[in-house]
Structures are given as C-alpha cells and as structure tokens.
Amino acid sequence: MSIIKKQVEEILQNIDVTSEIFLSVPPKSEMGDLAFACFDIAKEWKMSPVEVAKKIEMEILRFVQDDILVNKVKAFGPYVNFFLNSAVVTETIVKAVAKEKIKFGANNFGAQKSVVIEYPSNNTHKELHVGHLRNICIGNSLTRIFSANGFKITPINYINDFGAHVGKCLWGLQKFHAGEKPPADKQGWLAKIYTEASIYLQDHPELKSEVYDTQAKLEAKDKSIWKLFTTTRQWSLDSFDKSFKEMGVKHNITFYEQDVKDLGQKVVDELLKKGIATVGEGGAIIVDLEKYNLDIGLLRKSNGGGLYLTSDLGLAIVKNKKFSRVAESIHLTGSEQNFYFQQLFKVLALAGYDYKMTHIGYGLVSTPAGKMASRLGNVVLYDDVRDAVYEKVLGETTVRHSDWSKKKISDTARIIAFAAIKFEFLKHEAVKNVVFDPIAAASIDGFTGPYVLYTVARINSIVRKSKIKYQKAKIRFDLLSQPEEKALALLMDEFGDMLKKAFKNYNPSVIVKYSFDLAKAYNDFYTKHSVLGADSSELKLARLALSASARQVIINSLYLLGIETVDEM
C-alpha cells in the first residue's frame, strides 16, 4: 500500500472524514502534492463542496499543527490540497524501498486465496501466432500481478491435442506428404500442412468424409494413425515448450483435451440423468439456457462425439480434484469466445460449481491487411515477430557497442527485444481489438520497453561510476529539496495503488503505463539535476540513494510485466 498517502488519509480521518478516502494528484505542482476531493463528503455533511474544503482546511490548521509530513494545507475550490515536506517524503520512500526491495508495493488483498489461471490454451498441429503472443503476455503478467497482490495463483495450460484440427492435419499429412522427411521446424511444417489441407478442402468438399474417417480413427485410438498422432503431437509440444521458455512463461500443470474428453462425456450423462441436459434436434445433447438469455449449449454431437463444452466439463472435474478450494478460476482467451464462456460458466453453475469464474476475452489481433485466420494461412507467426524485433534490436546494439563480445551483444539484444515485444502487447487494455503493427512492435523510442530499460541502464551507469556504498551510509534527506526529487518519490509511493488497480481490473496495461511514467519522472530529474556532479558529497549520496530506489521500483514494475532488465544497453 502507498505509505505517504496513508499518512495523509490518517490526518483526514482524525478530523472526522470517515468515508473512504481517495487522494489524487493535483493537475499542477504549484497546487500541491496530493488532493482530496470534497464532493462525496459534501453530501454527507450537507454542505457545498467548496464550503467543506474550507472547513477541512480550517480544521487541519487548527488541530494538526507541526505535522512533519504536511507543510501546508490549502483549499482550492472543492479540493483540499496538501503540500508535503520533500525530505520526509523522500526519506520514507527511499528507506521503504531499500528495506522491501522486490517486495516493495506488494499488497495482500488475496490473503493467499487460491486462484487458477488458464492460458494460452493453444492447439497442437497449429501455429503459434500473434494472437497467442498477446494471450501469453497478458496471462504471464496477470499471474505475477495476482501473486503480488497476495493471491496463491497457479498458471495452467489446457492444450487441445484432440480436436478436428488434428484430424485435418494428419489427413493432409498422409495424403500429400506421406514418407516425406520433415524439415527442422517440424511444428511449422505441421501448421503449414494444416493450412494447406484447409484450403484444399474448401475447393474439394467431397473429400471431407476422408477427414472425418481420419478423425474417427484418431478418437478410436486406431493403430493405423496412433503412432503418427503421438509423434506429431510431441513435435508441437516440444516447440511450444521452447517458445514458452524463451518468453519466461511457466505453467504448473498442462492438461490435454485427450485426457478429459471421456470424463466430460460422463458429466454429460449425469446432467442428462439430473434433467439439466436434454435431447435436442437431431439427437444431439443440449442444455437449454434460454431463460438465462444464453441460447442453447451443445454438449454432445448427435453421433455421440464430444465438443469443446464436453471437454471443458471434464477439465473442471480434474482441476477441482487437483486444486482443492479454488476461489477463482480465470480463463484467458480471445473475445470471440465471450459467449461460449458465458454458456460454460452457466452450465458449470448448474452442475454445482460455485467458485468465482472469470473469463477475460481480449480483443482480436488483426493485421493491417485484415482479419487473421489460420485456416487461410494469413497469420503473423510468433516466430516471425520475435525474429524481426530481435534483428532490429541486434542491429542497434551492434552499432552502439562495437567493443562488446558477440555473445554480450546477442544476450543483451535478446532481453531488449522481448522487453519491446511484451511492452507492446501489454500496453493496450485487454478488451480492445488491436491491429498488429510490425513497425510499432520493433520500435525502441518513446512509450516502449527499451525506453524503460534505458532508464535503468542509465541509473546502473551512475551507480557503477559513483563507487559509493550508499546502502549503508547515513543519508541527509533534507538536501533533497528539488520538486523533481519529491515528485519521483511520490510516484514511487503510487506503485502499491497501481498494483491494486491492475489486479482489480485484470489489466496489466496499468503497470505498463506506470513503469513508463516512473522512467519518465526519473529522466526529468536526471536532465535537471546531476547526481555525480552534485554540489556536495552529501547531496551526491542522497541523490544516489534516490536513484537506486527509483531503479528498484522500475524493476519491480517490469517484473510484473515479465520483462527483464539489462545492466548496459
């Protein structure tokens, strides 16, 4: 939680402001450091907001004398503004950061309640594209954000390795590529075959029965196809593991559709028995959700085959067996599945599950050319984005550091490239559709990951050159009297609130913006005041400690985004 804000809140509470207090930052620094808006309290006190502000100002002046934190209180129309003592603010924050380090800002709203987050739920035999990339960035960040808010969060993945797309891919493989030696990128090869088969079937719909046969054999675990299935499936899984690993993403458990489909069928039988599910048109098993305004959910095909909903019911059982007392289950998918998840959650509720279920449907990622469809092959692949951004950053790094070793250049470029990618894919609010812009993704100026990393590298350089052990020194915070120094410390104090906001709204973009604002606040300080060139050694020391704190909080915010920093760049 924010430390400084809390102290100001206490002052207000002492003069009988009993409702919940929100402190904001005034639009201009001349107007003070923190503001209290009197609109709500005005209703309670049955006075005009302007009168309330004046009254609060008077009360504080009368009863709160010689407060070491608050220098001045002044009413501005309906606002009461607080002018804070720079030395107290900087000392409080710098010491708190030094003490708590990576834990600075952490909250405990979750009280160690168990939350399961499921992402990116990708498919074998199909490619990983920019849509998945967005999913992975958001899921990884939410995992860290929930953890920092005191939840015990378990990231899991649910891979569909048994759907119709697999049948289609294997059919195409046998029909057009039998006996071929797969290239190095085996997973990419499968994805291409899947696309090729999809397009071919559009022109030759009469061959669809062959695909159905392949799918039926697969579901029956027929010997003629099983080996091919397990081999190709593993190619996909190996490739996904590699991608997740380089993205810094870990899942505690991965579930597979193959393993839960049969269980789901049993749940459907039970729902039938209970009368929750019924037999619908053509003999399919449905659940009528009309009275919830959710149409009809399809639980089983008329030929007895399972559907996505069938497997998800089985997954719910397995998940609840594995994780007892789940308080919340978060599902992260594209927004096109919003309606589906409303249906799923309703069916699960009817089946007796009562934990909180949350679906985050992030907006679609499209290309400048239009909508992506893997069936049509017009997708932007994860690998291509990664390589393009990496090449660009590698070029920049090589130019800037001709004296570095090849390995140092490539290692650094790799971290910067992933920072750029993750920052780019997390900067938008999740519900918004986004157009993937390759130029923006590879951009390293302005509101980007590299900008924030650069700020960290700058501070590293200052700390390195100073050769001062500021950690144990006695610091004269009273020397930190510049407005930029106070502003920087006050912004660090906001971190806990940002963390809260990010988890409440399931929105990592709050942290993205914060990390950028903090880096910008540091750069503002940096250009106006010199650390190493400060007038006295005491001031140098104080500014060094302030800089190190700012660096720590920037690192903390980047950590929540899944972004690593570099020493130099």
Place this chain on the structure above:
RNA sequence: GCUCUCAUAGUUCAGCGGAUAGAAUAUCAGGCUUCGAACCUGAAGACAGGGGUUCGACUCCCUUUGAGAGCACCA
C-alpha cells in the same frame, strides 16, 4: 435477423462521474567539450452525430452511424 464489444490529435493508445482531456509517434523548431542523445525542451493537433440523467458527462442511459465478434453438432 438477434446479441455482445468498441468509437478520443494524422496515426497508436491513456483518461475510479469532478480542477485547463494526458502520452507516444509522425510534423515543425531547438538541445551532447557536462552522470549514457535508445534522452530532453518547445510548437501545432482530438472526445463519431443527436437526445437524456446530474450541481457537474469522454465516462452513466437511449438513439443514429461506423467497425469488430458471436449466434446447433468448429475451437
């Protein structure tokens, strides 16, 4: 056809119902013999249209227009 989501500078995005709607980028004008110019300073530039609720609306409600998505055997 029905349902859901979205609409803010040229472009990409921020804006718990509250102070003069913030950034980034592109454009123009500046700043390195000074802690790292992947940086900084300045200029110009926006709430899709129309109603309503409210002391107060980018924000809530209705409507029109535009964009995206979903709607029975796909995932």
